[in-house]
Amino acid sequence: MARKRVFSGARPTGHQHLGNYLGAIRNYVALQEQGYETIYCVVDFHAMTTSFGNLKEMTKEMVLDWMAAGLDPEKSILFVQSSVPEVVELAWYFSTITPLGRLLRLPTFKEKVRAQPDNVNYGLVGYPVLMAADITLYKADIVPVGVDQAPHLEFTREVVRRFNRLFGPVLVEPEILYTEFPKVLGIDGVNKMSKSLNNHIEIAAPPEEVRQRVMMMVTDPQRTHRHIPGRPEVCNVFSMHKFFSPDEVERIDQECRTAEIGCVDCKKLLAQNIIDYFAPFREKREKLAADPNYVWDVLEEGRRRAKAIAEKTMEEVREAIYSVK
Numbered sequence: 001m002a003r004k005r006v007f008s009g010a011r012p013t014g015h016q017h018l019g020n021y022l023g024a025i026r027n028y029v030a031l032q033e034q035g036y037e038t039i040y041c042v043v044d045f046h047a048m049t050t051s052f053g054n055l056k057e058m059t060k061e062m063v064l065d066w067m068a069a070g071l072d073p074e075k076s077i078l079f080v081q082s083s084v085p086e087v088v089e090l091a092w093y094f095s096t097i098t099p100l101g102r103l104l105r106l107p108t109f110k111e112k113v114r115a116q117p118d119n120v121n122y123g124l125v126g127y128p129v130l131m132a133a134d135i136t137l138y139k140a141d142i143v144p145v146g147v148d149q150a151p152h153l154e155f156t157r158e159v160v161r162r163f164n165r166l167f168g169p170v171l172v173e174p175e176i177l178y179t180e181f182p183k184v185l186g187i188d189g190v191n192k193m194s195k196s197l198n199n200h201i202e203i204a205a206p207p208e209e210v211r212q213r214v215m216m217m218v219t220d221p222q223r224t225h226r227h228i229p230g231r232p233e234v235c236n237v238f239s240m241h242k243f244f245s246p247d248e249v250e251r252i253d254q255e256c257r258t259a260e261i262g263c264v265d266c267k268k269l270l271a272q273n274i275i276d277y278f279a280p281f282r283e284k285r286e287k288l289a290a291d292p293n294y295v296w297d298v299l300e301e302g303r304r305r306a307k308a309i310a311e312k313t314m315e316e317v318r319e320a321i322y323s324v325k
Contacts, residue, residue, distance in 0.1 A: 006036045007140030009043035014058040016065040017200035019184035019193030027144050027179045029070035038076040039138050045081050049123040063295050065204060068285035079302030086310040091133035094159050098129055106151055132156040137310050139172040146179050167320040189218030189236040204285055207275045214271035219263045230256040237266055244273040
């Protein structure tokens with residue numbers, strides 16, 4: 001029986017932060033180890049809808065983080081979106097069967113318009129169409145996402161149904177797999193962790209930087225004094241303890257509620273546990289980075305493997321489209 005295929009893509013943002021790790025990377029590794037056929041893509045075309053930036057350097061740093069965190073190029077296909085141009089052709093076909101109004105109603109598009117009102121470009125409007133092409137080009141059965149990307153996945157499913165209805169059962173309708181950490185808040189305790197908001201903690205950061213960033217984290221806003229009992233259920237620091245301090249989380253919960261532990265000590269403990277957790281990661285990353293060509297060799301091999309799948313899919317797509325009478 002053929003293995004189910006997983007696809008996911010991430011914009012090249014350079015060094016990855018805790019939100020990236022908890023919300024995506026850790027899940028990528030788990031799916032890889034569970035025996036799925038896993039394909040992970042650096043979606044540089046998508047990044048261009050916001051900013052071109054230093055795409056090459058950001059790609060390299062992100063892929064280094066991926067591999068140091070456990071993604072194995074022997075088990076997963078790792079590649080850059082633009083290196084397999086068939087995705088653009090498929091996106092064009094999808095664009096011709098997609099109502100413009102459907103794209104304009106997507107909540108993610110509206111959010112982008114608010115975020116960059118002076119740069120509402122054609123690519124931004126068509127972002128979900130290209131995303132649908134990313135997924136369906138590789139005939140993914142499963143796509144792991146956070147809740148904020150769910151509307152795009154449902155849109156992809158609609159596109160697949162529409163295409164198959166018009167041209168025959170060629171494409172696979174993907175299933176949505178929600179990640180365990182659907183939304184990771186930043187150090188401000190309000191917004192999603194993000195580099196653009198400078199509320200992030202990088203997983204490759206040196207220990208002292210981790211400590212500094214954790215000590216900036218917002219805790220229970222009602223706990224204005226050391227002796228006031230806390231409410232762990234509303235504390236972002238405590239939410240991180242659930243993952244990084246599994247053996248201590250019950251004690252922290254109780255001592256916070258009874259004011260036996262203050263926010264400063266709670267943060268110090270979290271910082272040390274994060275530092276310890278990522279110690280093997282930092283060591284492995286340093287070794288991988290010692291070879292300046294390694295990332296590019298991995299991505300070239302991934303391109304070759306991804307392109308073989310893409311070419312086969314596009315042969316079927318073209319035959320279906322050009323056979324319509």
